[in-house]
Amino acid sequence: MRKFVLEILDLLSEGLRLGRGYLGGEMSSNPTMFVNYYPPCPDPTLTLGLRQHCDGSLITILFQDVNGLQILKDGQWIAAHPIDDALLINFGYVFEVVSNGKLKASEHRVVTNTKVPRQSLTYLAYPQNDVIIEPAKCLINEANPPHYRSMKFEDFKRKHNSVLSNKEEIMKYMSLNKPE
Ligand SMILES: O=C(O)CCC(=O)C(=O)O
Numbered sequence: 001m002r003k004f005v006l007e008i009l010d011l012l013s014e015g016l017r018l019g020r021g022y023l024g025g026e027m028s029s030n031p032t033m034f035v036n037y038y039p040p041c042p043d044p045t046l047t048l049g050l051r052q053h054c055d056g057s058l059i060t061i062l063f064q065d066v067n068g069l070q071i072l073k074d075g076q077w078i079a080a081h082p083i084d085d086a087l088l089i090n091f092g093y094v095f096e097v098v099s100n101g102k103l104k105a106s107e108h109r110v111v112t113n114t115k116v117p118r119q120s121l122t123y124l125a126y127p128q129n130d131v132i133i134e135p136a137k138c139l140i141n142e143a144n145p146p147h148y149r150s151m152k153f154e155d156f157k158r159k160h161n162s163v164l165s166n167k168e169e170i171m172k173y174m175s176l177n178k179p180e
């Protein structure tokens with residue numbers, strides 16, 4: 001899995017002109033895996049499988065077997081259907097910060113269904129706890145000022161966990177105006 005993730009991260013590093021290897025080291029070498037199980041729900045209008053959120057990772061690789069994942073795009077929830085033999089990649093807040101907002105963390109949620117249980121497997125590529133996350137220096141110049149502040153990843157993660165997916169709170173925390 002790590003080898004696959006490194007290939008993806010190298011391509012993303014190159015695409016953003018960060019230089020090969022920029023994202024592949026301590027920015028992503030502290031991963032966590034989860035297996036999620038969503039039982040069928042007699043009335044899916046009453047509850048979500050997982051509420052709206054963005055991941056606190058650099059990127060998240062996701063395998064899903066049954067419909068349910070939705071991505072927020074231009075104010076609309078779009079179903080991200082499972083595709084045979086395909087993995088889905090979500091950008092997390094760390095990617096948003098490092099890319100200085102060129103790529104935004106994707107907001108997603110999971111809806112339930114009445115018939116079949118759903119399972120998903122996520123691999124969240126997190127930085128090491130003591131890594132400083134900030135907009136990559138090579139993306140910053142006079143015409144492109146930083147939009148996010150520098151944060152120790154462990155502090156960011158604590159905040160992310162404590163505000164339970166409240167995007168407004170997290171954006172405020174990551175913004176340049178937050179006092180150190
Ligand atoms: O189950 C899914 O499809 C999504 C899981 C997810 O978003 C998460 O674990 O952060």
Ligand SMILES: [Fe+2]
Nearest residue numbers: 053054055108
């Ligand atoms: Fe997620």
